[in-house]
Amino acid sequence: MLAGHTYGLHRVIEPSGVLPQPAWKVDANAPLYDNELVIEVERLNIDSASFRQIREEANDDVDAIKEKIAAIIQERGKMHNPVTGSGGMLIGRVKAWGARFPIGHLQQGDRIATLVSLTLTPLRLNRIIEVDIANAQVAIEGEAILFETGIWAKLPDDLPERVSLAALDVCGAPAQVAKLVQPNQSVLVLGAGGKSGLLSLYQARKHAGSKGQVIAVEYGAEACQLLQTLSLADTVIQANAQDAVGVMEQVSKLTDGKLCDVVINCVNVPHTEMTAILSVRDGGKIYFFSMATSFTAAALGAEGVGKDVDMMIGNGYSPGHVDITFDTLRESPQILEVYKKKFG
Amino acid sequence: MLAGHTYGLHRVIEPSGVLPQPAWKVDANAPLYDNELVIEVERLNIDSASFRQIREEANDDVDAIKEKIAAIIQERGKMHNPVTGSGGMLIGRVKAWGARFPIGHLQQGDRIATLVSLTLTPLRLNRIIEVDIANAQVAIEGEAILFETGIWAKLPDDLPERVSLAALDVCGAPAQVAKLVQPNQSVLVLGAGGKSGLLSLYQARKHAGSKGQVIAVEYGAEACQLLQTLSLADTVIQANAQDAVGVMEQVSKLTDGKLCDVVINCVNVPHTEMTAILSVRDGGKIYFFSMATSFTAAALGAEGVGKDVDMMIGNGYSPGHVDITFDTLRESPQILEVYKKKFG
Numbered sequence: 001m002l003a004g005h006t007y008g009l010h011r012v013i014e015p016s017g018v019l020p021q022p023a024w025k026v027d028a029n030a031p032l033y034d035n036e037l038v039i040e041v042e043r044l045n046i047d048s049a050s051f052r053q054i055r056e057e058a059n060d061d062v063d064a065i066k067e068k069i070a071a072i073i074q075e076r077g078k079m080h081n082p083v084t085g086s087g088g089m090l091i092g093r094v095k096a097w098g099a100r101f102p103i104g105h106l107q108q109g110d111r112i113a114t115l116v117s118l119t120l121t122p123l124r125l126n127r128i129i130e131v132d133i134a135n136a137q138v139a140i141e142g143e144a145i146l147f148e149t150g151i152w153a154k155l156p157d158d159l160p161e162r163v164s165l166a167a168l169d170v171c172g173a174p175a176q177v178a179k180l181v182q183p184n185q186s187v188l189v190l191g192a193g194g195k196s197g198l199l200s201l202y203q204a205r206k207h208a209g210s211k212g213q214v215i216a217v218e219y220g221a222e223a224c225q226l227l228q229t230l231s232l233a234d235t236v237i238q239a240n241a242q243d244a245v246g247v248m249e250q251v252s253k254l255t256d257g258k259l260c261d262v263v264i265n266c267v268n269v270p271h272t273e274m275t276a277i278l279s280v281r282d283g284g285k286i287y288f289f290s291m292a293t294s295f296t297a298a299a300l301g302a303e304g305v306g307k308d309v310d311m312m313i314g315n316g317y318s319p320g321h322v323d324i325t326f327d328t329l330r331e332s333p334q335i336l337e338v339y340k341k342k343f344g
Numbered sequence: 345m346l347a348g349h350t351y352g353l354h355r356v357i358e359p360s361g362v363l364p365q366p367a368w369k370v371d372a373n374a375p376l377y378d379n380e381l382v383i384e385v386e387r388l389n390i391d392s393a394s395f396r397q398i399r400e401e402a403n404d405d406v407d408a409i410k411e412k413i414a415a416i417i418q419e420r421g422k423m424h425n426p427v428t429g430s431g432g433m434l435i436g437r438v439k440a441w442g443a444r445f446p447i448g449h450l451q452q453g454d455r456i457a458t459l460v461s462l463t464l465t466p467l468r469l470n471r472i473i474e475v476d477i478a479n480a481q482v483a484i485e486g487e488a489i490l491f492e493t494g495i496w497a498k499l500p501d502d503l504p505e506r507v508s509l510a511a512l513d514v515c516g517a518p519a520q521v522a523k524l525v526q527p528n529q530s531v532l533v534l535g536a537g538g539k540s541g542l543l544s545l546y547q548a549r550k551h552a553g554s555k556g557q558v559i560a561v562e563y564g565a566e567a568c569q570l571l572q573t574l575s576l577a578d579t580v581i582q583a584n585a586q587d588a589v590g591v592m593e594q595v596s597k598l599t600d601g602k603l604c605d606v607v608i609n610c611v612n613v614p615h616t617e618m619t620a621i622l623s624v625r626d627g628g629k630i631y632f633f634s635m636a637t638s639f640t641a642a643a644l645g646a647e648g649v650g651k652d653v654d655m656m657i658g659n660g661y662s663p664g665h666v667d668i669t670f671d672t673l674r675e676s677p678q679i680l681e682v683y684k685k686k687f688g
Contacts, residue, residue: 007622007649009589019588019618021648116648151650172647244363245353274363278351288639288657295632295639295657303516303660304365304460305351306495311657313632313639316647 001098004033008147011122013077020147021120026077028122028145034098035148041092042111044118044138045165050081050088051136066128069138073125080119087118088136090144091155091165101148113168114144115151115322153322159329163336166343167325170196172314173266173289174203174328175321180287180312181207181262188251188260188279190241191267192216192233193223195343196289198335199328200264205232215254217241230334241265241272248278265290273297282308289314345442348377352491355466357421364491365464370421372466372489378442379492385436386455388462388482389509394425394432395480410472413482417469424463431462432480434488435499435509445492457512458488459495459666497666503673507680510687511669514540516658517610517633518547518672519665524631524656525551525606532595532604532623534585535611536560536577537567539687540633542679543672544608549576559598561585574678585609585616592622609634617641626652633658 004010010033012018013025020026032038046054046069058064073079080087094110097103106112114121122145129139146152153171155164173196181187187204191197197218205214216233218224224238235254239247252259259281265272270292277298280286286309288298298311329336348354354377356362357369364370376382390398390413402408417423424431438454441447450456458465466489473483490496497515499508517540525531531548535541541562549558560577562568568582579598583591595603603625609616614636621642624630630653632642642655673680 007589017587017589116650117644120648149649149651151647243361245351245361291640291643293639295637295642296635298657299635299660300461303495304464305493306460306661307493307659308661308663309659311659313642313655313657315651315653315655316643317650317652319652 001034004035026122028077028124034100037097037101037146038095039092039144040095041142041144043091045088046136047086047088049084050086053083078123089114111155112152160344163339163344171321171325172316174199175318175324177203183209184211185261186213188215188263190217190265193218197266201232202328241267244274244278247275251279274301277301285310287312345378348379370466372421372468379444381441381445381490382439383436383488384439385486385488387435389432390480391430391432393428394430397428422467433458455499456496504688507683507688515665515669516660518543519662519668521547527553528555529605530557532559532607534561534609537562541610545576546672585611588618588622591619595623618645621645629654631656
């Protein structure tokens with residue numbers, strides 16, 4: 001069996017020497033390497049920006065959508081939309097693996113979801129079975145390759161599949177919060193009512209403990225009511241997270257002017273960096289999980305107000321992040337209910 | 345004396361309630377508040393993007409440039425270019441301060457540079473004396489306001505002014521490196537030959553110690569030669585920091601496959617996030633100082649290769665950062681020489 005490159009460079013066709021993600025074309029047809037896992041694919045979850053672009057180009061004609069998707073996979077060896085640059089993820093069953101692949105407890109036939117982007121996943125398409133336009137999903141027959149560094153999650157039997165997928169989409173956040181937050185700390189969660197916010201809020205409460213202080217900020221009135229019934233936060237503030245001064249003033253009042261030890265930013269709109277910066281104490285930590293975060297706004301914002309604060313880029317991976325995420329849903333029947341209602 | 349708002353909201357005219365930086369117009373004419381410092385301005389150092397835009401609009405005519413600058417300050421109460429959104433910084437002498445301003449050892453008449461952007465600094469212009477087109481500097485008569493949270497640096501007598509200003513521009517980096525790097529660690533500095541790279545490299549060597557391992561990556565041949573003569577790094581690698589796999593392979597070889605404990609990214613070109621991510625060990629730390637860093641490239645990049653790593657947004661402020669920066673130039677006559685040659 002051939003020895004593969006840790007990051008899958010052995011499958012890159014052009015340009016050679018780059019990683020599979022930036023590569024234009026990867027080889028999905030080569031035989032199995034020693035550090036690879038082969039997945040019998042059931043379904044592609046196409047990234048929403050990518051799927052929208054394909055739908056528009058195909059005028060919502062299902063056959064044209066199928067043709068377009070097949071053409072991309074044929075051309076690039078992966079479902080990597082050349083216009084949007086985005087991918088998605090996939091679900092399938094474990095088929096085979098090389099001797100060096102860290103297989104853990106996985107067994108042949110297990111259903112897994114890949115947690116790395118389709119933009120770096122070699123994919124061989126046999127045929128497209130069905131396109132689910134409403135959910136940006138495509139049922140296919142085909143095989144995909146995961147490298148030794150590619151992460152995946154076994155889909156649990158006790159949770160609905162769509163709920164699991166929604167949770168996996170944000171599973172970096174609750175795991176990082178669980179690592180960051182210490183007993184008795186004060187924690188602010190911005191965007192606490194959203195998909196990642198709810199899981200983060202649960203972990204913040206769990207790790208800050210009953211003597212800690214947890215403050216939730218959320219824009220929507222309905223989401224605020226929901227947060228009240230969850231009783232995870234000591235205080236729920238209904239506010240626009242872009243209002244840096246307004247939020248800071250409320251946080252300051254609630255913490256006797258001390259501000260928060262940790263701020264978790266889960267807001268999926270831009271221009272909320274300053275709100276996090278003003279609401280954290282000197283020497284505190286901000287964890288930016290939102291993809292709407294601007295690196296320069298954060299860096300220059302902290303400098304502009306002379307704030308000594310550690311600002312972390314939310315890493316989508318953290319050891320044990322899948323287990324922590326699914327356990328959150330198991331430990332909190334209320335959050336599971338919300339997930340079922342919203343994403344089930 | 346009137347009590348000012350910590351972040352200067354009392355000077356914001358429109359829209360009201362926002363911070364001075366995003367505000368369209370601030371009040372530079374109100375009398376002194378208790379948490380403010382008044383600076384008799386000597387010179388504005390206009391941000392290069394802003395100055396280029398003004399030059400182009402004025403067809404490089406000096407009088408037209410003056411008019412344009414005066415009009416912006418008149419309209420907005422600050423030198424905040426409405427087209428580029430950028431500012432710059434200023435140099436001047438301490439004139440007066442309110443009772444609550446943390447004046448420290450500053451005295452009336454001291455020459456200081458502001459370390460917060462002109463985009464949030466109220467500025468009253470009496471007249472423009474001279475425009476130095478080559479250096480994007482404008483000599484003026486006028487007064488500027490610094491709030492209690494605004495940071496500044498006293499210009500030292502023993503260093504040339506232009507050298508001090510160049511160093512102040514990047515003073516967050518060496519201070520953060522001094523905090524981050526521990527004895528005996530292995531440290532990789534990407535872009536080690538540049539303005540922030542040199543100061544960071546010095547602090548990396550100082551804090552890793554003689555039993556630590558310091559690796560410098562630099563693109564330019566001349567800069568690599570310079571780094572060799574400085575003898576701060578154990579190894580100087582001449583490489584393009586965008587070549588993630590190539591750099592990682594060299595770093596892996598030099599560290600017996602262990603990779604580095606800390607990576608400092610000072611490269612001022614985009615697409616170097618992955619190079620930092622691949623070169624750091626699991627559980628290590630990356631400190632992104634470059635403004636060319638993409639938040640999403642870093643977040644998704646680490647997830648894509650399943651790397652458990654702390655990624656920090658380079659904060660331009662850190663307590664004591666000015667002293668650490670000037671001391672670096674004083675401790676290393678060689679780096680001072682480079683700064684004099686390049687920026688003096």
